[in-house]
Amino acid sequence: MNPRRWLDPRLLRDGWTLPALALSAVALAGALLVIAQLLRSLWLTHTAMPFMDQLDYASVAEISGILLGRHNEHLILLPKLGFMLDLALGGSNAVNFVTILLIQLAHGLLLGWMLTAGNGEWRRPDLVALGVALATCFSALQYENLAWGFQTQFVGVYALATACFAVVFLGGTGLLATLGACLLGAAAMLNMANGVLVLPIAATIALLAGRPWRQVLAYAAASLLVVGAFMAGHVSPDHHSSPLDALRMPASVGAYVAVFFARPIVEILRLPVAADGTGWLACVVIGAAGLALAAGLGLRALVRRRSLRPVEFALLAGIAFIVASALVTAAGRHSFGWIQATSPRYGTPALLFWCMMLLWLHLLAQRGGRLRALGASGLVVLVVLALVQQQPRSVAVLEHFVASRYPAEAALIAGVRDEAAFRDVFPLPEVVESRVRDLRANRLSIFAPPHAGWMGRPLEGTLRVLPEGRCRGSLDGARLLGSAPAQFAAVTGWAWDRQERHRVNQLLLVNQAGVIVGYARGPLRRPDVPAGTGRSVPDTRVGWVGRAAAGPGTTLRAYGLAEPGAACPLPGAITLTE
Numbered sequence: 001m002n003p004r005r006w007l008d009p010r011l012l013r014d015g016w017t018l019p020a021l022a023l024s025a026v027a028l029a030g031a032l033l034v035i036a037q038l039l040r041s042l043w044l045t046h047t048a049m050p051f052m053d054q055l056d057y058a059s060v061a062e063i064s065g066i067l068l069g070r071h072n073e074h075l076i077l078l079p080k081l082g083f084m085l086d087l088a089l090g091g092s093n094a095v096n097f098v099t100i101l102l103i104q105l106a107h108g109l110l111l112g113w114m115l116t117a118g119n120g121e122w123r124r125p126d127l128v129a130l131g132v133a134l135a136t137c138f139s140a141l142q143y144e145n146l147a148w149g150f151q152t153q154f155v156g157v158y159a160l161a162t163a164c165f166a167v168v169f170l171g172g173t174g175l176l177a178t179l180g181a182c183l184l185g186a187a188a189m190l191n192m193a194n195g196v197l198v199l200p201i202a203a204t205i206a207l208l209a210g211r212p213w214r215q216v217l218a219y220a221a222a223s224l225l226v227v228g229a230f231m232a233g234h235v236s237p238d239h240h241s242s243p244l245d246a247l248r249m250p251a252s253v254g255a256y257v258a259v260f261f262a263r264p265i266v267e268i269l270r271l272p273v274a275a276d277g278t279g280w281l282a283c284v285v286i287g288a289a290g291l292a293l294a295a296g297l298g299l300r301a302l303v304r305r306r307s308l309r310p311v312e313f314a315l316l317a318g319i320a321f322i323v324a325s326a327l328v329t330a331a332g333r334h335s336f337g338w339i340q341a342t343s344p345r346y347g348t349p350a351l352l353f354w355c356m357m358l359l360w361l362h363l364l365a366q367r368g369g370r371l372r373a374l375g376a377s378g379l380v381v382l383v384v385l386a387l388v389q390q391q392p393r394s395v396a397v398l399e400h401f402v403a404s405r406y407p408a409e410a411a412l413i414a415g416v417r418d419e420a421a422f423r424d425v426f427p428l429p430e431v432v433e434s435r436v437r438d439l440r441a442n443r444l445s446i447f448a449p450p451h452a453g454w455m456g457r458p459l460e461g462t463l464r465v466l467p468e469g470r471c472r473g474s475l476d477g478a479r480l481l482g483s484a485p486a487q488f489a490a491v492t493g494w495a496w497d498r499q500e501r502h503r504v505n506q507l508l509l510v511n512q513a514g515v516i517v518g519y520a521r522g523p524l525r526r527p528d529v530p531a532g533t534g535r536s537v538p539d540t541r542v543g544w545v546g547r548a549a550a551g552p553g554t555t556l557r558a559y560g561l562a563e564p565g566a567a568c569p570l571p572g573a574i575t576l577t578e
Contacts, residue, residue: 027131096149142347258287520546
């Protein structure tokens with residue numbers, strides 16, 4: 001068959017050719033695989049345990065009293081409304097996580113739509129662009145923002161910025177579009193402090209794009225209102241660097257920004273980076289290359305602004321907002337060291353930075369003929385495949401990040417004071433205890449499920465006990481912590497339901513008198529279990545960790561919550577010794 005026929009737009013309807021169809025299928029399949037892996041991990045590891053800053057928002061009454069108050073330098077009004085809704089519905093964190101996922105889905109769909117709507121050369125949806133946008137938005141490289149219910153504002157501000165720029169440049173020049181863009185910019189400011197940059201950037205790029213003067217002036221006026229509202233009562237956090245000091249240290253700020261953007265690439269390439277300085281040069285070089293590419297695209301846009309398509313101005317504004325956000329972050333945090341710039345929370349803007357530049361290059365290539373367009377699509381697909389191969393590794397890190405909260409959850413339900421576990425969710429253990437009092441009293445969050453009220457009750461009569469042998473597993477170890485009379489046990493093990501051929505992620509710890517004295521939960525990864533059972537237990541996510549109110553001489557058994565209202569005993573028991 002003549003290879004030229006593969007590129008014949010008449011081969012399939014609406015401009016589809018076999019290579020384009022294949023690349024689109026791979027891009028979408030890769031994105032769906034990335035999404036599926038993330039959703040499965042979030043579903044398995046979900047915990048309602050409040051974490052870090054989230055402990056500041058543990059009751060509806062407290063939040064309603066500080067709706068317009070600052071969280072550090074941020075006005076997080078919209079996220080606070082979400083926190084209130086989650087608490088009103090039980091405090092399970094479900095509302096927060098669903099909000100994060102819906103924001104990411106909307107952001108990915110919006111980027112894909114922008115590339116399609118803003119490209120007159122294509123007569124078909126740009127599914128390759130959609131694939132890489134969705135894979136970017138659901139990449140677990142940004143695991144902190146995806147697996148921490150508090151981070152609705154961190155994903156929200158970038159999605160609102162993109163939406164604002166899309167309306168400015170693709171939404172027409174009417175009053176409704178202008179008002180909508182202004183409202184989106186204001187909403188971005190009510191998510192995070194860097195949101196205050198959205199409308200000034202929109203006004204500046206709109207001026208360069210030759211938008212109508214009345215629209216540019218409207219954005220400029222809205223910018224002044226938003227900036228004024230934000231600065232009223234604004235105080236920079238004491239522990240941050242002074243922006244004036246940052247001006248005197250441009251090299252430090254520049255290196256921080258370069259590392260900020262380099263992290264996703266470094267992770268995908270698996271380059272070693274350590275606090276002792278290993279790998280930092282590679283980070284700076286990669287980040288600087290990305291910034292140079294962004295500058296090149298920006299300079300090209302300025303020189304050719306009369307011939308640029310609206311979507312290109314939208315992408316330019318998006319990239320400018322992300323770079324400006326990174327600079328503002330560096331100005332306040334560069335004194336923390338470069339290692340802080342590799343925080344996974346910055347994975348969201350860094351991934352979007354690279355994605356938007358890739359989409360822009362993909363868009364430009366489509367003007368250079370079908371072969372060049374297919375080559376650019378092939379490059380985009382390679383990026384999607386890189387995100388696919390990285391996803392399992394990042395998901396494992398995400399699960400470890402979430403699992404660090406399990407011991408505190410188990411200790412609070414068991415009613416024991418495990419200071420080390422509490423420090424894993426907040427630096428001051430007493431803050432954890434004080435903040436969860438309302439949650440415990442109102443049966444919210446981790447105290448909402450029935451098992452949270454079973455401590456001190458006899459197992460018999462509380463649950464139906466299933467026959468021995470239904471569950472496989474073991475109590476691998478236990479150690480006594482604390483001092484008398486408040487001693488408690490930290491217990492680990494694994495569990496598997498033979499009948500349902502499924503992991504058991506919730507367990508009760510019962511003493512020799514048959515009284516429920518502790519709680520355990522998973523999943524934790526235990527690669528040793530499949531190997532040790534001859535693959536009869538095929539799942540590695542069967543580990544658990546627990547806490548029990550028990551002292552020396554107590555014998556503990558573990559019972560898995562295999563069915564509603566029923567528990568299956570794990571084989572064996574363990575006696576606690578000093």
